[in-house]
Amino acid sequence: MASGGEPPPRRIQRVLTWIVGGVAALLLALAATGLLATWFITRQVEARYPPAGRLVPVAGGHLAVLEAGPGEGRPSRGTVVLLHGASANGMDPMQGFGRRLAGDGFRVLAFDRPGFGWSDRVAGPEAASPAVQARLIAEALGAMGVGPATIVGHSWSGALAAALALDHPERVSGLVLLAPALYPWPSGVVPGYAGWYRSGLGRALLWIATRTIAAPLGLAYLDRFAEAVFRPEPLPADYVDAARVPLALRPAAFAANLQDLDGLYGFLVGQSRRYPEIAVPTTIVAGDIDPIVRTAVHAVPMAQAVPGARLVVLPGIGHMLHYTATDTVVSEIEMVAALQRVGSD
Template sequence: MRSRKGRVTRVLTLTAGLLGGAVAALVLACLMATWIITLVVEARYPPAGRRVTVESGHLAVIEAGPGEGAPSRGTVVLLHGASANAMDPMLAIGRRLAGDGFRVLSFDRPGFGYSDRIAPDAASPAVQARLIAEALAAMKIGPALIVGHSWSGALATALALDHPERVAGLALLAPVSHPWPGGDVGGYAGWYRSLPGRILLRIATYTVAAPLGYAYLDRFAEVVFRPQGLPEGYLDGARVPLILRPSTFGANLRDLDGLYGFLQQQSPRYPTITAPTVIVAGDVDPVVKTEIHARALAREVPGAKLVVLPGVGHMLQYVAADRVVAEIEALAARERAE
């Protein structure tokens, strides 16, 4: 009897050891895969612009159009959404605006692309607005047209509210602007905010996130472009794989997690925005609901113009680039007239 129990104990111990070894080997393999993917991604997509010094770090910016001091139709600052980088809006509309005579600056938001995360509280759009305003001041950029897509709807409006001297006008594309139903996860759904949840997410960020993301990145992008299709060459042209690096992936998660609470505080201030504003959104946006955000924002910002594009989804700067560029140019003309 003792011999049988001893054999069972040895078998269980051996099984547990094998399982533990297999898990350790899998974690190690994922860590190695993440490291390799990071190296490959950064080699394929090196810095494309310059870095501007701000307090405690640097912000990366891609520039196009007339240079500093050259005649131009004005300066346009492009601010990308979640899971993106400065090349995304530059590819969509930035180069076209530059060709039309505008000086175009597209920033990597803090922690994205090749910008430093800089501040421990950089998930806040208000903190990112302060850093971008500081970068614009360092570049001697006066009031500029600020174009914010999706997540950066909150950032662009924070710039207009907190740093109005840097904002000549706002062009908000499918902007996130208001708290949305179910956005405050709370309760059991907020498990990831607990200590065990944060630990598990951190482990996932440095192990499985990059390999899984690399394998399914095109499918994730297709969802964002619905109901339109994914443009050929988008992932490579917009340098989307940069989001897979652990530091950037983690920054993206923190930005998204804190957005709802931030908008609860900021949204009552929209009636005090004084910058000329145009809001462009698609009526079938599956990501940022136009009724909750764009329409509500247009009602609250004094004098705001709302353009709702029928049959268009979230990535309107790509699928409706002609209309978006036309609205930005009209905003520039309106600002000059005023």
């Protein structure tokens, strides 16, 4: 070693320290950028899509509900309650077919499920259970003086609508299930939604991701995600904005969506055994090429399990049938509502 020179190990250690420090500084800068971007996106989304209905008090918070059609106390053809699927809010079914039903004389209520849209995530992580969400929605319907009503559930909310009929039959006079998730599926895993966040480290990573990268990345790819859900039909040009889809990118809603999807399989293992107990007029409508919720796994066995259930399988239709086969959906809902009126005469 030359006189006065620095020992090689010490020099290497110093270089490594610089590298680690530089990487840490870069990560902190990226995190700070992500936090700022998420804050900005959240504020912009909430400003563009403010509450459009009313907030109904329930134990522990409020549920948001959109309303259309004849008001309380006015004659109507009946009340229809719309329950949206994953990554959505009450405006999705309201825009798809709710306003059409309202124009036909029905009182229509479209709920933001707990943690979505402008509804509180009442009960926290426990609200991932369709049974808990059913309890909260039944409570809100009671507070509004509604029931029994026709319950329409799309996708994830097929399980929720069934839970309402099983656990709160006083609020349900009929069921219409659209592309519904109702049974445990063969893989048991929702692609991209494995329960990695359940560990302490996973929860920490989820907290960081939802507040830094989820909103910016989600916003960048939102149209592609929507196109995938609509396949094989084309995405309507105004769907993302009209259905207020960006509300799902906010940190709390993103986490709630992940929890709901991850917990659904386990819940359906138990609930699916109870479907023969459903005792109201029930219609299941599904597309024969739905790539997201397989008709053969969910809709077909449900029609066999529920006494008197009607199954309508639409050829060439995918998952978003309430937008791509609206006439059929509205017709089937009106048929179920008519059966209820006949039964009450």
